[in-house]
Amino acid sequence: MTTSARMLRLLSLLQTHRYWPGAELAARLDVSARTLRRDIDRLRELGYVVDAVRGVAGGYQLRAGGRLPPLLLEDEEAVAIAVGLRTAAAGAVAGMEETSVQALTKVIALMPPTLRRRLDALLSQTDNLVWGGGPVVEAGVLTTLAQACRDDEPLRFTYTARDAEPAERWVEPHRLVSLGRRWYLVAYDRDRQDWRSFRVDRVDAPRLGGSRFRPRELPAADAVTFVQAGIRRMPQRYAVRVRVAAPAGVVERAVGSWGSVTPAGEGCWLEMNVDDLQWPVMVLAQVGAEFVVEGPEELRAMVARTAETFRRAAG
Structure with a gap:
């Protein structure tokens, strides 16, 4: 194995961030302990911080350093980063659009032709919908929360719940969840001694606690299931009921777990509890079948306005 190939292999092993006994690492690379020490010194010269x-x-x-050194990525990781940057460039996170475009340009420029063709194929066959009108999350807040989740570090932040005054929260963060137009933080609330999900757009001034906690067991299959269950329990502003002239399976695929679908003859009933009527309008538009709104009246009015808007645009 050449020196360059061995260095790349060493970096790949260290980037797992596990602790490597020197003898095991040398055996993996088939080198002596002395050669391994020299290779570690070369990595340090490149900017990698390697504790010994x-x-x-x-x-x-390997641990985080004061600046970003060159990264070694597997093929699948490079494609995943490019797709993620493209999503951020679309404006899902405030303040990330321009920097995401710049980073995406650099990643694509460094890709070998085979990977670039794979990325082009993926993007050309994927439709991305960025929903308008939803809350936009500050990039700094999101990255602070993500760091706390990764490092099992407690957080303090100011939180403004619906119809409530801002209040300080002291939590053990578990996972960030992105659903539709919103981000949620799943965390154990130390003051209330219970699990909670927090809308990230309502989180202000998060501060890392500077210590570590032992992760607790989440009372759900996963963080997404926990957030969805909490949303379903919340009182919503509108109770939507629509008769749709489409098979129940088609409507179920469009609405997912955010509503209930009951077969009725050749069609079905769609029921949703929502705060924002744009959501059922988008579901009905995705189904693309005829429907009759039983309630609420506000949904009928929104459907009429939307239909008139599209009629003018078409003609």
């Missing part, structure tokens, strides 16, 4: 423990049981571990 000396002695017979000593070893190495």
